[in-house]
Structure formats: structure tokens, C-alpha cells
Amino acid sequence: MALPAADFKAVAPLPAEAIAGPAAKRRRFRFLTGGKTLTGLIVLAFFVVIAIIGPWIAPFDPSARSNDLLESPSGKHWFGTTHLGQDIFSQVIVGTRSVMLVGLTAGIVATILAVLVGVTSGYLGGSAGEGLSALSNVFLVIPALPLIIIIGTALPSGGDYLVAVIIGFTSWAWGARILRAQTLSLRRREYVEAARASGESTWRIIFFEILPNLTAVIASSFVGTVVFAVMSEITLAFVGVSSFSEWNWGTILFWAQSQQALAQGAWWWFVPAGLAIAILGTALSLLNFGIDEFVSPRLRSGGKTKAKNAAGKTVRLRVGFTPVLGREKP
Amino acid sequence: MRYLLQRLGFYVFTAWAAVTINFFIPRLIPGDPVQSLITKNQGNLSADAIQSLYVLFGLDKNESLITQYFHYWAQLFRGDLGLSFTFFPTPVTSVIGDSLPWTIILVGITTVVGFLIGTSLGVVAGWKRGSWVDGLLPVTTFLSSVPYFWLGLIAITLLAGPGSFFPSSGGYDPGLVPGWDGTFIGSAVQHSLLPALTILISSMGSWILGMRNMMVTVASEDYITVAHAKGLKERRVMVSYAARNALLPSVSGFALALGFIVGGTLLVEIVFSYPGVGYELFQAVGSQDYPLMQGIFLIITLSVLVANLLADVAYLVLDPRTRKEG
Amino acid sequence: MNEPVLEIKGLDVDYGVGAEAVHAVQDVHLTLHRGEVLGLAGESGSGKSTLAYGLTRLLPPPGVIRGGEVIYHPDDGEPYDVLQLTPKQLRDFRWAETSIVFQGAMNSLNPVHKVSTQLMDVIKAHDPRSTRASRLARARELLRLVGIAADRLDAYPHQLSGGMRQRVMIAMALALEPRVVIMDEPTTALDVVMQRQILAQLVELRERLGFSVLFITHDLSLLVEFSDRIAIMYGGRIVEQARGVDLYRDALHPYSDGLLHSFPALRGPRRELTGIPGSPPDQRSLPLGCAFAPRCPHAFEPCAGHVPVLGAPADRDDTTRTVACWLHPAEDDATATLSLS
Amino acid sequence: GGGSANAGGGNAAAVLNVGMPNGPQAENNNPFLETSAAASLGYRYVIYEPLVMLNRVKPQDPGKPWLATKWDWSDNYKKLVLTIRDGVKFSDGTPMTAEDVAYTFQLLRDNKALNIDSVPYKDITPSGNQVTLAFDSSQFVNQVKILQTIVVPKHIWSTIKDPTTDTVKNPVGTGPYTLKSFTPQTITVSQRTGYWQEAPKVKEIRYTSYNDNNAQVSALTSGAAEWSFVFIPNYKTVYVNKDPQHYKLWFPAQLAVHGLWFNTEKAPWNNATLRQAINKVINRDDIFNQGEAGYFYPKNDQATGIPSPAGDPFIAPQYKGQTVKVDVAAAKAQLTGAGFKLNGNQLVDPAGKPVTLKLSVPSGWSDYITDLEIIKDNLAQIGITATVDKMNQDAWTKSVDTGDFEGVLHWTNDGATPYDMYRDVMDGNRYKPTGQGGINGNYGRYKNDAATAALQTYANAADDASRATAMATLQQIMISEQPMIPLMAANSGGEYSTRNWTGWPDENNQYGPAQPTLRNALDIVLHLKPAA
């Protein structure tokens, strides 16, 4: 999923005798080993695991009332309880699934739409291309969040998937625009021309020559959409317009807010869900760094920014003034 | 010339499409404004009122959607956005007129300031990779990943409250009448500090990051090396050569952000009880106030388009390569 | 004619630090004399550009200079090591003493500033007290020098053709009348007609202004025609250095020889073209001995184990040339470091 | 605007700060429009005055003469003669006369859009200081609505082109205050001279509209707002304890209820026994304490569903003092008796189907959701599997309107007698089959000819005795059929601070509901005195 699909090519087995092989592979995966990306991946994996096993490991039924009304965190209730005595820790754990589900589904929907519209309009050109480009511009102009609120209101009730699809359908335009620009430039590349000259059909050119080269961009726009979708879902729940019944972090915040948790001094009601969102968002952003750096090697911070000179002092590698390290005198 | 005509055509088309969508989508919501007014009043408004409210809102005549659509366009061309249901019979224009300046001033200024500060920090971070500014990145990333409303609420709890300098809600002291006098402006500024600060904190991260990355990319361009080779002052290379070029991609992002000022303020206004368009829109959605919703959407659409136009122009000014000769 | 103006001694340049480092330039000794055109050739990736950027400390990260000296001999005053200058001194040194025309003028001009701004920029940086009018006049004069009408001052780079941009860069390089002009493949992107025009102009300007040129290219035929001396680089080292004629007639290093037999001649009898089999070395892990040994048709046992030292070949009675090859060992290692008397 | 408006600031003691959580306002002072700022914040009632001041908390009390000094019903409530007070002047100095009163009624009669209570006005004749209203039918149940009518000046309103779309920039009424300044956030009214009664102590009232409950509550706790009507969760911690001496709230019940409605056309909810059993297991204490924060909607456990104390006089003697108590065993017994079976933890109806209940609720209504969560738990005790289905508000409104639900929490109308409430619950005349929208009351689609007849009788009866009989019949049907399960009373209260002003209504002095947006607000303001 969030692992950039761009790397499927690295998975292709390289012959053992290709000496450059493992090294090249290592270099290609290096963006994953960067501290930022790895942290992002680990945190994301953690949330995915919680999303999958959450309902089983939650100590309580998140909706179950108890007599421990509005208690602060304790050994029994790690994150405290609500005004109904519900266990907030369980709510956060169980709510993870909905958040991840909506985020990923919306990300997938939006990415598919963005790819379809963006790549097609970029490759086709002409009036069809212009038309598709105009379509994505219209969607770009329409403000997404209010639109999501309205559509969310328009549909009587629906599960996470519906919300995800709505978010997906309203948030693809930016990705489409970027992909279109990329495709326009790729279309002029010689290898695309060469493929055409060797007799490849149009759809094969789009899917096998152009798309693989866009994977990094697609992956990064996917991650971006997931962030947006998660934020949207939570916002919807927070303002109380979403119509779904499952727990998610936004619902927790909605309850905290409508019960004025902070005024009541019940910070524990407010803090965990918000932090969870922030951590997930950060993880996704970190991942995006990695993909960005992968797309644009110049951003790679894999190279060091500091070096030690002969005298043992640290010097910064900077543009315009190459450091002189000096040789240790024998 | 042709370029401009083309752009203009594009804007007209987009505006038409957006207005059309804006017209139809609110009407997809089940129920109607009267029902929702009754529901909102939860018993304080008797169910007997339904009939009189239908008459009041002019919903008793059964017009087809298409007829309504054409009427709407006719109205638009007269510069009339209709009467709001929520504030019946206040014209939508005056409802928006009351709230728009607040949004534009608060969010507009913070967007611009956020862009300026973020971009400047980004310039430094990208230029001096590995310096302390660069080290700030993870922090700003985290802050920009925090949901805005959450940050705002925490800020209110921690910083505002009785006796604090920061008022926790409203756009100005109750009891003041908006006007261009010191008391009022002072109060308005004081009320806008906390929301502005939280917007800044949560929006700056992406500007820093975007600019930093562009700076890193641009810093390895040949003309930067040439500028160094020319023995120019470091500052001059950084500002006039690197930043000047790195800024170009941010321009369209900034324009887009400017355009979304109007649309993206909902949560700010809810959390800080700030009198702006976003909250107005939220209310309109809640009470199925089609005219108001459409009016605000129109404003949003127009502002995005105008911002895009500005971006086009800015690009034309900033990047000589896009200027067509002849 | 034989006074040195720039002496490179034992320059080592790496990309990256530690085990991953690429040793792009290793132990290079090279001297540029007053008023001469020194050609630097070698195949792609042999470290020519790295050397040029390295000696003015312009390499972008991850480039680092590991060691060596670059001694500059000003017209008046003591020689000094460019690598030891403070940033401030270095800024003053740059362009005023040594200017560079980069590989590909297309990207050397800032696309968002007018040509005049960029020309005047450099004058202002080195002479802050000059007036705008005087700078403008100078810019005009510079453009005329390279044969561009003064009305092009207000043009943006993209409005100029490739050849014009390249000439603007040459004009800019001459703005402060430096003693040394380094040119990194200044004409590769141009077609032959344009290339010749520019070179003709350069030759003429050099005669008038008397600067020295370090001319980098991998087009040997061009160098043979234009430069006084040619240095050949391979695998980050200078492998041979001689007068153009000598090199063309009698290349000592097998690599130079291969290079000279890789391009067809336009005139004269058809020569046999042998080319150089094999592929360039991996500069991350160079062979222990001569870097060219794996591809060398004449390699014999010392080649694999010992790096040959650059020095005047013992088997030629010619002090103007040096070579680093075990086929032509230096007569005296001590003289090897000082290239010419 | 202008600079002068902000100068001065005003002596705090002379100013009363009212707050409402209603969001930014648009300048609209039309007193007849529920959408106006004047209605939303309540300042219409300190500018315009009613004919009679009635106390919702004690509907049986006679009203206080206000602009009318006397009101006489005759002809079995088909005719009303109003005697108009002399010496009352509008704020522009013109005297108020019977002409103005008559004109006001004509305005309501002629503009359906303004006649929000749908009172069937017919002949309106002013003569001298009297106005006579004639009706085609008995207006017994509409008395209050007619007497509460506020009076507007004819000389101004007759020049208004369309009173339904006029925003009345310059409201002129007989009340003690006039509009001083309007901003979307704060509306200030200040005292005028020449008020017909003793002038109130409050010189100026500022109505501030906050964007939401949170902002409103923090304004209350900080003292920025002194009077409001807002839901405060855990009011003791959040509000009262911040200044227990001064921060008070009083939420008396009014004659309307919130309760659990079923679509009585859908099996098994058409089974009265099942509904009765459910009535016995719902824990009203939990709902009151947890869902309604222990004060908001007063607990209502009267067997007849009539809230106490407002409705006490109407309760038939045999039901007096009868309350509903949680009795799971009894409920189970009752169900078994009616052919239901309890299979382990699952109740099965006589037809053999498991009993499940989908409770619909708008997703943002946190108190209702909490209430339903409690009900859900309670129902599990008798084996009913309930689910709380949160939907958006519009969808919910629509499903209530068309009967597309199994169970909802909903309210009833209020009135001066329990008639309005019972009519909403069981008036056969308002029945519409499930699926048909546009319903006006009777959301449960309940049909019972006896009930319909009793309602008819109550509205049109010529004497109090037959009304009492009809009311008893209705109460009996309510108990035996339980067409809807009343859980709590509707409120009309408010939070107020006694730091600057005293004289507020409370448990000991129930002269009116403490809500700043009702007609009684004027009465309250007139009662206020600066704190010592």
C-alpha cells in the first residue's frame, strides 16, 4: 500500500553474476533506510496492525457504559473514561480501523481517478485531453471539505466505505493535475517515442511505458490523499455531520468536544485521539519525504551534510564552498 | 493575447461548471429548509408553523429544478443572490458581506504571513542544509500534521480563559461596534492573535518543506554555481539567484491557498467562534439554506479563480520564460 | 610565456566521505602558464569537470577536497594557496582572478534575470563603488567584445540562441579581466559552425587580453587544433601532458594513443580507427596499479601493482612533456612533481 | 457605526449581558419572523410587548395584564374582547391604541407566512379602547397563543410593503428598550424614556451571539455572559462550581415532553403490551443524570406523561402521584403474558420473530445519543436488541416525517394545557400512513378513535367538566396504550449569574421561565435589581 509501488522493479530478480546488481538494489532502497522514511514506515505499520487487530485487543467494548464516569487515566482505564464510563483507550484502539480504512480506501479511489484522468488527459492531448483537464480544474475549484460535508449530509447513512468514496471522489483533482503535467513531459520522452516507433499500441504505452515511470509521483500523491482523507474523516466526525456509527478518532473528539471535556478538565478525553492523528499524519508525511527524495534524487539527504576535516573539526558541506579536509600528514 | 483569451475561456467554463454543480448539490439533501428549521428548534417552534414557513420562504410554489436553475442564473446576472433562509429575509449578499471581511482579514493575513515566514525559513533551511533551521523540519512537520481544531482547542485551554490576554472567542469585544476606531481595531487584533497563531503554526510546515526542497533542487543548478563562481555575496546568491527561482513553483501553491482562504476556514471559525464565512457556510448546510450555500460557494469559486488568475499573472511577471513576445 | 599562473599540486577530490567515497580526482599535478591555452581531455567521467570545479572550491556536496594545493601567482604580490583562502578572500579571488565558463551555457544563466543584470552583478560584487552607468557601459562593451549587439542587454536568457548564450558567458567571464579563464566544454552543445565562430573569437580575445585558458573537452581533434598544451586525464589522474603537436604525432600513453585513434579525420588519408576496448573504471574502487591497465593492450606486470608516476619520460628527449606510464618511466621521480622548468 | 459608539463603555452595573450560542447574526429585527436576530437572541420581547404576560411554568395561573388590561372570552371561546391599556406610547412617541392592536391581528390574519401558530382569525373589530376578535370555532386551546400576541405600530407597519420580507431596521415597539446598535456578534438595546410602567433598572442589555455551546459556556463561566440558555454537560463542575454563590441555573418543566416514539404501524411495535413493558425498563434517572446532565430536560416519570409541576392541575385524580418505576421482572411477566418469549437473552414476539429495535438519531445530537445508548442498555435487560443508528439531521427529519423508523427520541408541542402534547401523540386527524410525508404531529402513526374524539371534545367543549373528562380519557389511553413513552419534560430555563443582578426567577419564585428568548424575559428584566 503505502510502500511506493515504484519498487516493484527492484524486486525483479537480478542474476547473481551481475555485480552491480545488489549494489544498485541497495541504492534504490536506500531511501527506505533513511531515518525519516523508516520511522514513517514503522509507525504506519504499527497503526495498520492496530487497525487489524484493534477490536480483539481492546480491553473493553468501546461503547459499553460503566459506572466509572469521567475517570482520569488509571491502570484499569489507560486513557480514562467518558461521561458514560466508556473506556477511551478501547475507543482509540477500535477507532483506528475506521480511520485507516477510510484513509486508505479514499486514497485508492482518489489515486485511481487521478491516474485515469491525469494520465489519459496528459497522453491524449487534443480536445479530449483538454476536456479532462478542465474537469479536474473544476473539481479543484470546488472546495472539497464543504462539498464533502454537503454530500455527506445528502446521503442518509452509510458506513466508512461511503465516506471514503465521497472523500475519494472529491479529492483527486490535485493529483490528476500533477500527473497530467508529468505525463505531458513523459510523453515527449524519447523512450515513449521509441516505443511508439517500434510499434507498441497506445494502451500498452500508457500502462507499460508511462505509468511505471509515474509510480513515485502516484505513490506520493496517494500518501497525500490519505493524509487529506484521514483529516477529512476526522473533521466530519468532529463537526458532527458524518453519518456513520463506528468509532473513529474524530468521533471521540466529537464527544469530547460536545461534552466540553476540556472545560470539565477531562484532558485525557481529548489528548490521545488528537495525538494519534498527529502521529499518523507525521508518519505519512515522513513517508512522503522518502518518496519525494526518491523521485528527486537531489533531495536525497542520504548523503551526509557534515564531514570531519583533518584537524578533527566538523565542516558543513555547502554549495559554493567545497570544504577542504586536508590530508593527515604522515 | 491568445494565451490570455484561452485562460479567460478556461475561467468562464470552470466558473459555469462550478456554479452549476454548486446549484445542484445542495438540492440533493433530503428534506427542506422548513423541516430543518423546525427540527433545529426542537419543540420551541410548533409543528403548526410548517405551513406558514413554507409560504414565508416561497417554497409553496412547486417549481421544477430546471426552472429554478434558470431563475438562479437570471438572478445571478442581476447581481442578486437571493434571500437567506436562515436569516430570512436578509439578502445573501449582506449575510456574506458581514462575514467575508473577517475571514479575509484573519485568514488572508495569516496565509500571507505564513507563506512569507514559512518560505523564508524554507529558503534558509534549504540553503544551509544541516543547520538548525533544517533541524526544525521534523517539528514543523509534526505541528502541521496535528488537526487544526485540536491545536486550536488546546491553545484555547492553555492560553485563553478568564484573566488571560487572549480572548477565547469572538472577533472583537462584545459591546463594540465595528468601525475604524482604535478601540475596535485593537480589540479585533487582540481577538485574532490566537487563531492567527494557530493557523500559522499549522500551516507553516508545508511552506517550509516545499521551499526547502525547491531550494535544494535549485541549489544544484548550474547558474547557482556560476553565481558562486562570480564571487557574489552569499546573501545575494541565496536570495536573488536561488530563492528567486525556487519561489516559482510555490506561486501556484500560494495562489491556491489564497483561493481556499474562504473555503478552508470552517474549523478556525468554529473553534474560535470567529465571525466568518466558513461558519456561515456550516450553518447554511445545517439548515439547508440553499441561497446562502450557493452564495458562499460562488464566492469560494470566484476567489479560487481570481487567485488562479493572479497566479497566472504572477507567473507571467516572475518567470520571463512564460512571457510571449510579439 | 613560461611563468606559471596557476599551479595545481597533488589535488585530491572525492565525492562523499568514508568508504562510499568516489575518488574523482587523485593526486593531480598541473601547471597553467601565463597566456597559454591548456587543453584538458579525457573520456567522460575521467574527472575533468571535477578538477576544474575543485580548484576553485565550487564543487557541490557531496564533493570534498581531500588535499593538495592550488597556488595562484598574481601579477603582483606573493603566490598563495587558493584552497586556504577564507570565504571572503575566496569570493574576492573568484572571477576577478579566475573565471569559469561552464559546461552548457544553457543552464549557466539565471533564467529569471536579464542578461544585463547578470553581467552587472559581477562587476558590482567586485567593485561596489562603481556607478550603475559605468557598469552598464562596461556590460555594453563586453557584449560588443563577443559580437553581440548591445540592444540584447535587456534580453532574458531564453530569448537568446545557444550560441549567443555561450558568448554571453564568455563575455561575463572576461568582465573583470581575470588572469585565468577555465572553460568546461564550452562548445559541446553547439554545432560545428557556431563552435568555430566562438573559438575564433576566444583566440582573438586571448591574444588581446593575454589571459590563460584551461580548456576542457573530450573532443581531442578540437584541442589539437586550438591549444598550446594538452593534458590527458584518465580515472582521475593526469596520464599524459604534452604540446598538442607532440601528442598528436606521438602519444606515449596507450590511453592517449587510443583516444587519438578513436575519431575519424575529415581530411587526409583514412586512418585506421582502433578505439579503446573495455569500459571506464569504477572510481569507487580503482585498481591497485595503473587505472588503465585492465584495458591496456600493452599492460605488463608492474602495471597492475604500482601506480605510475607522472614525469618526463626517460625514453624521450623532451622536457616539455610528462607521462604516467610504466612503458615510459620517468627519469627522475623528483622532477615529476614539477612539470616544467 | 462610528467612533462614538465605542466610547463610553458604560457602567457595568447598568448593563446586562445576555448570550446565546446561535452564531453570527444578520441585521433583522422583524418580531414576527423566527429567523430574525430579534427572535434568535430574544431581544424582540424587550422591544415589543404582548397583550398579556403568561407564565409557562404555571400555565393555570391567570396572566398578568400587560398591553391589554382585560380579556373576556364569550360564546364558548368563539369571541374575545380585549380592553387595551391607556397611556402606552411607542418608542417613537406615538400612543398605542386599539387600532394598533387590531392592525396587528389583521397582519397575522392576512399574512399566512406570519401566522406561525395558525390561529384562524376571522373578524377583527376595534372600537374605542377595545378590540373584538370573532372566530368560527372554539379557541380554548389557542387562548394563550392569541393573548400572547405582541403589538406593532400601525402607522409604521402599514407603510411596509411586504411585512414578511422586511427586516425592520428600526424597530418601534411599546417595550422599555430600543435598538442601540447592531453587529453580527452583539446587539445592544438601551432603555428609552416614556415607558408606561416603572422603568427597569437595567439600562442596557447586550445580546451576544456565540458560535457554539463551548464558547457560550466559557462566556458564562468567565462572567462575560450573565444570562443564557445553553446545554452544559456536567454543569456543576463546568459552571456552577466556578462561582457557586452567583452562578445559578433553573430549568423548570413546561407542558411538553421528549420521549421514545415507535412507528406503531410496524410490528411488533403495534403491540401496546410491548410498549408498556419497555416503559417499565427504561431508567429515567440515568437518562436525566447522564444524558441530560442532571438538569437540562427535567425528569418526567409521571404515569400519564404530563410533566410536573406545570401539568399537575390537569392530572386526573386516579393518576395523581403515580410514577413509573423500573421493574424488569414486571415487564418480563407482562411480556410473557402477552405471548412473548424470552429465549435466553433474546425476546421473541408472538409471531416467533426476535425483537430488535433500531433507534434513529441525528449524529450530532449528543444528549439524545447518550439517552438512546442508555435505553439500548435498558432494553437488553428484557432481551430486546437495540441499535443506535446515527444519521445526519436532515435524513433523520425526513425519516421521522415519513415514518421510516422503528424508534426515535422526539419531542411534542407545548401548550397551556396537556392538550397540545396529547394531540401530537395521538390525534387521529393528523394521521398519515407510513411512507407519506408532510405529517404534523402524530409521528408514531397512532390511530385510536377514542383518543381522537377525546381531543375533539377537549378543544370544543363548552364546560370545564367535559374537558376534565376528556383529559382523563386521554390520560387513560396514554397509560394503557403507551403510544409513546414520555421520558423527560421539555424545558424553558436558563443559566444566570446573580453577581450583578438579582431578582431572577427560581424554584422559590416561579414567576416565569428563566429563558432569555421567551416573552417572560421582559418580565424578568423588570424584576432585576442591581446586586448589593
Added chain:
Amino acid sequence: MAEENTVATEQAVADREAAPATAGAAAPDDVVLEASGLTKHFAVRKRGRDLLTGTKRSVRAVDDVDLVLRRGRVTALVGESGSGKSTVARLLAQLYPRTGGDIRLHGKSVTVKGGKAFRAYCRQVQMIFQDPFASLNPVHTVRYHLTRALKIHDRAGEDVEQALHDLLTRVQLTPPERYVDKFPHELSGGQRQRVAIARALGADPEALLADEPVSMLDVSIRLGVLNLLRDLKERLHLAILYITHDIASARYFADDTLVMYAGRMVEGGDSETVTQSPAHPYTRLLIESAPDPDRLDPGTGKEPGEVPEEKGAGEPPSLIAPPSGCRFHPRCPAAMQRCETDLPPRFEVDDSPGHWAACWLYDSAVTP
């Protein structure tokens, strides 16, 4: 040819026999691809003024070009940057629709836009692109590139692996196993160019259009690729169009050389003749400008400045409004009155058979 038959060529021969194109008896057997009057104008964006006046402007990239590619011969096309060389190649490859003129494959006129017909055409005429760093898709392996080339044209036969190995061997990427699974970035420029050539050979074409196949390469690598092309010509009897602006390489590798200037052919003939005794003033300029190590001493011999500055120095002409008459006349040192008005046709130059120049200097009617 018979001795060197490989599996693929046998198949190709069979294909050729089956192909109806060979039935055309009109063209001599060895002419594979022939263009006459080839013209390409690119429309340019209208400017505001043109909208009013209704004028249409276009870049006249190629005008009235005649060209013949023969089996087993390399034809070089030289000319300065922007003179329309690539456009000619693309027109021949049917990648652009042409504005005018005719392209004949084995004497049969063909115009294809896409689909099956285009594929059938590709099978016989393949193009190699200028930049070896750009013409291979970075995400695909050598195997993918070559397999596709074979599969598209059904040349794979039973044993794809075998066919792959044959292809790689043919371009001297041996041993094939070492290269099949590499990505382009793991190959050197020369190796990449070889893969590009192998891909073109995968279709087993009869004509190869090589658009500056070596201009991006290092001298030593350049030589290898050119030798390979020559080898292919000799072994497979391909008809090759070799586009370059390096006139010295044309001399070495091409049998015939054509010179293009500003969209038009200005001279043609046997390579040695064209390069050693150029007839057209532009060709002379070109040859004089080329660096020549034999002009050894920069101080003596031919001065670099010898090329007439004022005339030769001019910028290449605008192709939107090309000069009237001979397009070279504004820069031509020998320009005459009529050059400015009349377009010179091809004139035979008598020093060698088949040598011609489009220049009034060779108008035998005037100069006796």
C-alpha cells in the same frame, strides 16, 4: 548473406517473400525506401494579429526532400542543428504525418497513421533515437525492451530466449546472459545504444533510420557503435540512414552523404567526394568549421578566423519565414543576384558521378 543467416534472418527472408511489397517491380531491387518531394510544415501558434489577418504561419522544417535508401548501403544526412534532419527521419518512420511528398517502400507508396498498417510498416523500417540515455525506459530491463520488440512483430518464434541471445550477440553484447536482465542505468552509454539498436533489429527491418546515434557518446564508445552499424550493413545488408552533424564520421561510415540546410537538401553524392571536394558553399563552410587536428599550429596554417566572419557567422535562418531563393544566400560568400530570388535546382557536379549540388554556381547553362 547466405553464409550469415541466422534463425531470425531466415524468417525475415520468408516474411519478405510473403510481403506484397516485394512484388512491386517498379523500383530497382536494391532500393528499399524512397522519398520524393518530402515536405513537413509544423503549424505554429497563432498570434493575436494573425487571428485578425487570417494568416497561417508554419515552421517549414522540411521542404521538398528527395532521398533513396539502398540495401546494404549507409546514407549519411549531415547538416547543422535545426536543419530538419530528425524531421526527415521521423517522416520516414511515419511518426509524423507529412505535409507533402511521397514515401515509397519497395516502390509502393505508403501512408500509415497507426494500428496494423503502422505495425506492418515498422516491421520493415525501424528508427534508432538520438539519445541512448533517453530512448530506453528506465523502469524496464533489457529483456523487456527486446522481448517487446520481438513480440510486437511476431519475430520471437518458439524460443524467445534464443532469439534474445541472438539479438544481443548481433550487437556484440556478449555474453548475452550478462546483459539481458540489466536495467538501462546499469549500462554504459555505448551499451545502451547497442540495446537500442538491438531493439530496432528485433523487428528485423530492412531499413534502419539512425538519428544521431552517437552524438551523445564519448569518442571511444562512439567508434564502437559506428563500427557495429557498419557491420550490420555488411552482414545483414540493411539500408541505413545515418543522421549526424559530425561530417568526419559521415566520411568514414557512409557510402553516400547528403547535406541539408534549413530544411532543404543542398548537396549529395558519394561520401568521400562530398567531404573531400565539397561543392555547395554551405558544405564548404561546414567542412571548414569542423575541427581538424591536421591544422596543427593555431598560429600558422589555416586561421580559424579564416571563415568569412560577416557572411558565415550569421545565425541559421528562421524556418517560419525562410529566405527567398536559395536559403543559404544571406550567409553565402559567393551569393549572386539570382540566389536571392530563384530557388536553385539540383545540378550535377562533374568531379564524380552522382555528385550534385543545389547551387547556381553549378548551373552549366551559365558557367561553361
